[in-house]
Amino acid sequence: MSALKDQLHSDLTASMKARDALRTSTLRMVLSAITNAEVAGKEAxxxxxxDVITVLVSEAKKRREAADAFADGNRPELADKERAEAAILADYLPAQLTAEEVAVIVTAAVESTGSAGAGMKAMGRVMGLVSPQVKGKADGGAVATEVKRQLGA
Incomplete structure (x- = not known):
């Protein structure tokens, strides 16, 4: 079993003992998503x-999007709950990169591929280099925006 999954299980037990309902429900939800990912496909x-970080990133993104949707729908109490769940999930994710750090990584990738000024044709090459470096550490949309900006698209 992965160390991160073990940590999630032990934190779930601790939150149940502490009667922290929000943390307990959030950890149960993410452990369920991890189990679903384990049994997805042709064989378990x-x-x-x-892989667990990938699931956590996906679940955190769902929470952010749901919070935005609830806020737009004038349901602030539900939006607050979703934001609180996203904050709990953020505790288990790697530290997020700042916009400046993402820009430095993208600049290095653009230079190494020789794609400066190539426009959108080079987007795939640059994203192919950048994505593994920022996986779980930065929002994909923000990274894509920075790549487009630097490619002059």
């Missing part, structure tokens, strides 16, 4: 820490 497999 054990997820690595990197």
């Amino acid at each position: 497999r054990e997820l690595t820490d990197e």
Whole structure:
């Protein structure tokens, strides 16, 4: 079992003992999503820490999007709950990169591929280099925006 999954299980037990309903429900939800990912596909497999982080990133993104939707729908109490769940999930994710750090990574990728000024044709090459470096550490939309900006698209 991955160390991160073990940590989630032990934190779930601790939150249940502490009667922290929000943390308990959030951890149960993410452990359920991890289990679903493990049994998805043709055969069951054990997820690595990197795979668990991918699931956590996906669940955190769902919470942010739901919070925005609830806020737009004039349901602030539900939006607050979704934001609180996203904050709990953020505790288990790697530290997020700042916009400046993303810009430095993208600049290095543009230079190494020789794509400066190539426009959208080079987007795939640059994103192929950048994505593994920022996986779980930065929002994909923000990274894509920075790549487009630097490619002059």
